[in-house]
Amino acid sequence: MLGNPVLGNPVLGNPVLGNPVLGNIVSAPFFLRGELAEGRDAVHRSRDLGVAFATPGIDLDRAVHPRNQLPPLLNVPLAEIIDFLVETGRRLRDPGNPFVRECVDRMALTHVLPRAVLEEQTRSAAAYLDRRLLRTVVEQNFPDPRALDEWVPRQDFTGRKSFVRAFAPRLIHVLPGNSPGVAVKSIAQGAMVKAVNLFKMSSSDPFTTVAVLRTMAGIDPGHAIVRSMSAVYWRGGDAAVERALYRPQYFDKIVAWGGGDAIGNVIRYLGPGFELVSFDPKTSISMVGREAVLSDEALDLAAGLAAADVMVLNQEACVASRFIFVEADQEQADRFCERLHARIAEKAAASGDARPLGMDLREQVEMLVMLDDEFRVWGKTDGKGLVIRSAEPVDFHPVNKTANVVRVDSLDDAIRYVNVATQTVGFYPHQRMPDYRDRLASCGAQRIVRLGEAGPSTIGNPHDAMYPLHRFVHWMAHEDGAGPAAGALLGDTV
């Protein structure tokens, strides 16, 4: 058993004071291959709200599935797995689900987003567990989804025969904490590729994954899907855990979200047989063409659409726009900013989320207010919506309902600000998208959408420039000998 002792843990100050569960640190249980693990062996701290939570120690041996045992889901038909996931979705949406209710209660203490937003997120996360959606995801990721269920026979033009299987992998998922949707999605994807899954939860949400898994155990505690899932927390970078677990003998791939320290820690352990599938940290932007400032109606429309993209998940998500390039003169750009600010403020007020901006960001913004000949600011740093107009992107990362409108003479001039960290580009008017998509892709962008549609995507489309499920599986070939003509053409092996 590993786990930091409560006393020796380097928590900052007194994490319990000023928190709604005064003196009563909230518990975050683990889930290990079908079984709940409760305990208060270690106290950790959620960075955002400065709240502490207690977890059991990690039983490392139970977190891995020995290679001499087949993955439990291997021969469970995909159709049955999808049935199970659909039922899970139904139960997650049930207002009486005790695990979800408890989870939201606990999460509200450690999360930057307000309770109502969290409830809605958990409910909408369950929308992913839809039969047609799940089938489509599989069909888009695999040219022949049968490979998940069976050894699919094929023969090449030389007559050589083989069977190919999308074999069940062993996966570690390093989950982000900014969206409960990712937890549900990762569980579903891990189940559909029949993986043995270990979910490393984040300090800002050490609850959702376990709540979903407990809901699943409520359907059938002995089901292979439940026995294929573990969810635990350790502080990212904790070598005592990671040095032991991050090995090809235990796992094939590590599926990680985020960048910086989170990825830096992981990279040290990569090597032959232990591969990284990275969902990179991304910034999304918008490009608004001159057409938007030609009439009042168009201006209103574009400002509304841009505000919708800025406010996806209250701007906590990677698809949420942060920089809006507007093809206009300064006076037109300012009119756009004014309306954009009004629309962001409306949405901010409706969300009930009014966290003021962090100290650093506040300073930077206030400084721009001082430099008023070059920058203009609409709104305040109170977290109720803020728009900054500048001649080039500001050098801080706009968060918490903040949009930076960058005035350009031509959208061509905005291309140079697109880089390898750019994910979604929202475009207005959409008729101009084909002129830009090649250049955007070449610079590193991954997705171009109509302005206002940063959130939705065509089901099963690539994410982060890849088909993730296709990369998760262990592609296994069973060579079945050559037909009569094969040897003559190619020889036996290459």
Added chain:
Amino acid sequence: MSSAIDKLMGLAAAEYRFDYSAAELREAQVAALDERFHERKYRIKLLGHRAREAGTAEIRRREDMVPLLFPHTVYKSYQESFLTEERWDRLGKWLGTVSPYPISPVETSGISDIDDWIERLRANGHYVSCSSGTTGKSAMLPASERDMDWSRTDTVNVFSWGSGVRPARDRRMMGLAPTAAVPKNLVIGAAQQAAFCDPAKERFRLPVPPITVGSLTKMIVLRKKIADGTALPGELAEYERTAKERQEALDQAMIASAEALVRYRDEKLFIGGLWNALYQVAKIVRGMGYSAKDFHPDNCIYVGGGLKRAQLPPDYKEFVHQTFNIPASRDFQNYSMQELNSGMPKCQRGGRYHVPPWLVPFILDEEGQTLLPHEAGEVEGRAAFYDLSLDGRWGGIITGDKISLDLGPCACGSKGASVRDNIVRYADLLAGDDKIGCAGTVDAYVRGLS
């Protein structure tokens, strides 16, 4: 007119300056804060803005000052492109928002780099120092001639109080620090030399070219180019080559320093440096076969800055002290920062950093927004100070440090407020935290420049 500020600053050289209890100082300090506020509110643009936002008309209690303290990051709040694109007029305008003295537009034609710009400002009485952050932005701190004068006196008083070394001009100065050649550092070095060192004995300087603000910003500019995708591989290879050469020159300089120390080992030395360099040189000296027994028994050592994330063995301090025969009673440490003008020397008996009367300490919550209740005893939180001695910028700073401030008397006998020797940066406490999300910036895609 004898103001509260004059009264408190008048204690600068008083031997008993750390003997005033917090309660005794309280009234005068609040009055001094109010004086400074009225004097500066129309002169520092950002302060005026803060005061209007907070609705502050006067300082009647220490709490009133909290919304007016500037986070240390204020001095990094310029747009990086002002620097990378050499827009000196913009940088000047930005500086003008935090300076109480108008930054009159300097002639910007013919300025070849930031060092040039800083030099022209200096000619106009503005002394801009720059923190030597190697990643991200440097802080740019304006200061005045009066600040330079203050630093000259304060650094001598602080060192003398903390180390027990009298300014007797009887030592040879051994400067081993590869520090940035910014006005404050230069002034401090010169003042120490004048006070503690024999004018007949030439000062040893680390034989490397001075680290200028320009050389520090080159790295920042390159980093930005990498992020933008405009840096070409040849440029990166060239940078790596220069960095390697610079490191080799530094390694050579360390050897030269060790040889100089051995050469002057019979003399009474004033050794100055940063822990990392001091440790490297001490290792070379040991390797040459010299140690404590070979050095003068009354040597002293002035160390600036913390570890700056250098990886040293746990006994690095003892190792350095023992190598150069620094007596235990000469163990000098000082808590200060570029953002402040004054130091807080550590006492020998209590092992605590002492806050002088003209430096008003505030312990805030971690977010730096609320003053923690503190009438007696020790309280831990985010350190903030108002340095009444600051003239060329606003004296109120919220630091990045977590400290424990005690209002009770120290074991050394001083009755004034003191800081426990367990100071940490909040940034270091949070480093490696696993808060991850799908949203992120291009910073995650820029591999470090070493």
